[in-house]
Amino acid sequence: MEEKKICPLCAREIAPPANLHHLLPICKGGAGTPTVLLHQVCHSKIHSLFSEKELARNFNTIEKLLANEDMQQFIRFIRKQPPTYYDKNKRSKNKDRRR
Secondary structure, three states: OOOOOEOOOOOOEOOOOEEEEEOOOHHHOOOOOOEEEEEHHHHHHHHHHOOHHHHHHHOOOHHHHHHOHHHHHHHHHHOOOOOOOOOOOOOOOOHHHHO
């Protein structure tokens, strides 16, 4: 019997599609560092909200991601959706200004 995989962001069971997320972005020295398995929609949301620089400096753990207000709003929404739910996240209007 295969153990159910749970997304550490939204706490829902992981159903395909799923992605591995580098807690420290590869372009910021994260090759070979820990990864976490997330729903594709959760992974996309992280990258729609934060630049690689922000992820490396301020959001390099699940706990730090969960503490962010925008991420909390997303999680409240996504927890109500079925595990197979996927919707393309739009790029944050402020993301380009934060690099």
